[in-house]
Amino acid sequence: MLGDDTVRDRLWRKAGQQRGYFTAAQAMGAGYSYQAQHFHVQRRNWIRVDRGIYRFREYQDLPSFDTxxxxxxxxxxxxxxxxxxxxxxxxxxxxxxxxxxxxxxxxxxxxxxxxxxxxxxxxxxxxxxxxxxxxxxxxxxxxxxxxxxxxxxxxxxxxxxxxxxxxxxxxxxxxxxxxxxxxxxxxxxxxxxxxxxxx
Structure with a gap:
């Protein structure tokens, strides 16, 4: 149900359309404050790929594509x-x-x-x-x-x-x-x- 949507669900859905990648702005839009973003990077839940670009850790264990x-x-x-x-x-x-x-x-x-x-x-x-x-x-x-x-x-x-x-x-x-x-x-x-x- 949409009412049960969590912040993570919203970001996961967006990242799912982008091979697990997302931006700081997209995370903010899903409901993650900058402090929360920093926490997830520190905990290695998110892998920092570039400035303001992250990827969910789970995608490291999934098959990758050349693109x-x-x-x-x-x-x-x-x-x-x-x-x-x-x-x-x-x-x-x-x-x-x-x-x-x-x-x-x-x-x-x-x-x-x-x-x-x-x-x-x-x-x-x-x-x-x-x-x-x-x-x-x-x-x-x-x-x-x-x-x-x-x-x-x-x-x-x-x-x-x-x-x-x-x-x-x-x-x-x-x-x-x-x-x-x-x-x-x-x-x-x-x-x-x-x-x-x-x-």
């Missing part, structure tokens, strides 16, 4: 950062990309930084973004063309295009149109990848 860290960065950015470029290719399981760093697209005026991240500043349209559990990511088509525009290795691009076409995630025409919107460099690289797939 768990993207939830953390989404919260770190105050829900402004979108997983993109080669990171988005790995989310969509496209091609051979295996990035050492996390690539995120943020709004042009975004000021936060972290050495673990490669930040790309660009506006994104709603139809270029997909929502996943606890984070957002650029669509397969956008991920491919934004990789093309920054000069990702052609072999990586070729493999991503081949899989996107093979799995029916896009058509050649749609990929080329999206690449044209980002300029000649993206268009040429995507054209090459499509030719490699068709040859």
């Amino acid at each position: 768990d860290n993207l939830v953390r960065w989404f919260l770190w950015s105050k829900e402004k950062a979108i997983a993109s470029h080669v990171t988005a290719l790995t989310v969509h399981d496209l091609g051979t990309a295996n990035p050492a760093e996390v690539h995120l697209t943020v709004p042009p005026g975004f000021r936060q930084k972290d050495p673990a991240l490669v930040l790309h500043r660009a506006p994104l349209r709603a139809d270029e973004i997909e929502r996943h559990e606890g984070f957002r990511v650029t669509t397969p088509v956008r991920a491919i063309v934004e990789c093309a525009v920054v000069g990702v290795d052609q072999d990586v691009l070729d493999s991503a295009v081949a899989e996107a076409l093979g799995r029916g995630m896009s058509s050649s025409r749609r990929l080329l149109h999206a690449a044209q919107e980002l300029g000649p460099r993206a268009e040429l690289a995507v054209e090459r990848a499509i030719r490699a797939e068709l040859s």
Whole structure:
């Protein structure tokens, strides 16, 4: 019953949509004072992940996913950062990309930084973004063309295009149109990848 909802229940429900992560502001919204938050961190009920970002301890014992860290960065950015470029290719399981760093697209005026991240500043349209559990990511088509525009290795691009076409995630025409919107460099690289797939 909703009337029996505890403070922990409210926060647990919210964190459950975010792979166990939550912010200090979300904890406050659920009813935890800053003093109570400090207590739970001290008792190791909550694991401090970053400034103002925590995770329920129980999630350490649950199976993890490769994308768990993207939830953390989404919260770190105050829900402004979108997983993109080669990171988005790995989310969509496209091609051979295996990035050492996390690539995120943020709004042009975004000021936060972290050495673990490669930040790309660009506006994104709603139809270029997909929502996943606890984070957002650029669509397969956008991920491919934004990789093309920054000069990702052609072999990586070729493999991503081949899989996107093979799995029916896009058509050649749609990929080329999206690449044209980002300029000649993206268009040429995507054209090459499509030719490699068709040859």
